[in-house]
Amino acid sequence: KAGVTQTPRYLIKTRGQQVTLSCSPISGHRSVSWYQQTPGQGLQFLFEYFSETQRNKGNFPGRFSGRQFSNSRSEMNVSTLELGDSALYLCASGGTDSYEQYFGPGTRLTVT
Amino acid sequence: AQSVTQLGSHVSVSEGALVLLRCNYSSSVPPYLFWYVQYPNQGLQLLLKYTSAATLVKGINGFEAEFKKSETSFHLTKPTAHMSDAAEYFCAVTDAPSGAGSYQLTFGKGTKLSVIP
Numbered sequence: 001k002a003g004v005t006q007t008p009r010y011l012i013k014t015r016g017q018q019v020t021l022s023c024s025p026i027s028g029h030r031s032v033s034w035y036q037q038t039p040g041q042g043l044q045f046l047f048e049y050f051s052e053t054q055r056n057k058g059n060f061p062g063r064f065s066g067r068q069f070s071n072s073r074s075e076m077n078v079s080t081l082e083l084g085d086s087a088l089y090l091c092a093s094g095g096t097d098s099y100e101q102y103f104g105p106g107t108r109l110t111v112t
Numbered sequence: 113a114q115s116v117t118q119l120g121s122h123v124s125v126s127e128g129a130l131v132l133l134r135c136n137y138s139s140s141v142p143p144y145l146f147w148y149v150q151y152p153n154q155g156l157q158l159l160l161k162y163t164s165a166a167t168l169v170k171g172i173n174g175f176e177a178e179f180k181k182s183e184t185s186f187h188l189t190k191p192t193a194h195m196s197d198a199a200e201y202f203c204a205v206t207d208a209p210s211g212a213g214s215y216q217l218t219f220g221k222g223t224k225l226s227v228i229p
Contacts, residue, residue, distance in 0.1 A: 004155075035217075043219040045203065068201035090155055094219075099144045099163075099206050099215040103155040 002027065002106035012110045018079040021107045023091030025072050031055075031094030032074040033101060034066060038087045043067045046089075049074055050098070076107075086111045114139055114205050118220035125229050131190040133223050135203030138184065144221075145186045146204040146217070147177055157200065162186060173197070198227045 004023045015020050025032050034046040045058040049068035068074045078085055088108050092101035121222040125222025137145065144163050148156040167179045186203060187218045203220040 006155075018199070027113055031214075033217075042221050043204075043217075045216050048214050048216065058159070058216070092156075094215070098213075100146075100158070100161060101215075101217060102158060103148070105155040108153075 004091055004102055006089075006091050006104040008107060009105065011107045012022050014112055015081055015083060018024060018077065019081060019109060019111070021076045021078075021089055022089075023074045023093075024101060025074070025085050025091075025093030026092075026095070029071050029093040029095045029098075029102075031098040032043070032072065033092040033094065033099075034074070034076050035090045035092065036060075036087045037090060037106070039064060046076070049057050056106070081111045083094055083111050085109065114143065114218040116203050116218055116220035118203050118223050120223055121221060122224045122226070124226040124228055125193045127193055127195060129193050131187065131188070131193045131197065133188040133201050133203075133225065135177075135186045135188065135220060136184050137186060137203075137205045139205065139207065143205045143207050144215070145179060146206075147171065147175070147186075147188050148202045148204060148206055148219075150200045150201075150202065150222075153196075154194045156171050159188070159201075166199075172190050193225075193227050195229065198225055 009024045010014045031050045033048040048056040052063045052068045066076045088106045092107045115138045117136045147159040162179045170176045205215045206215045
């Protein structure tokens with residue numbers, strides 16, 4: 001089975017811009033979760049989608065949003081980028097037992 | 113809210129020595145527990161998981177972990193360190209699902225393992 005794929009792998013954006021990141025889960029998985037990883041805050045949960053519905057949300061401002069499509073692919077959007085949004089954004093795919101999550105390689109976002 | 117504490121942000125061991133990475137969690141109910149490994153510029157790879165089936169859990173690459181409820185611990189061990197084990201290791205916990213059936217992982221701050229030849 002192919003693993004979790006994330007595109008793009010690297011992004012450089014300017015403060016104030018917006019960005020969209022994409023995640024394709026493992027085939028057959030319906031749960032997609034997003035996490036932000038920074039040196040200061042570590043790994044933090046952003047949100048989780050299941051069957052196109054957001055089931056859970058972490059403590060992030062409304063500038064962070066996401067969606068899931070009928071094929072389980074998910075996108076994450078960050079509007080009005082701030083320097084502090086520079087991070088590795090990880091997507092995780094979950095199957096029937098969605099507590100077991102498999103991570104993609106991440107998208108490294110740099111905001112200048 | 114769940115929390116996870118990993119003792120030691122950086123651990124160094126000699127090649128061939130025992131690896132011991134410590135993890136303590138806060139929960140009154142036995143949760144699901146995980147260890148992930150992250151190599152530079154890569155995502156997280158699941159090493160092993162505890163889901164209440166057995167207290168001693170074996171994972172990939174020779175790693176294992178023991179769940180000790182009385183100590184709220186889930187320490188990761190490997191008898192013999194290899195150079196290829198050098199990476200960052202994360203302990204994570206999740207509670208029973210939310211009402212909507214969602215599981216949210218809470219991670220420790222990570223422990224960077226160095227292996228000295």
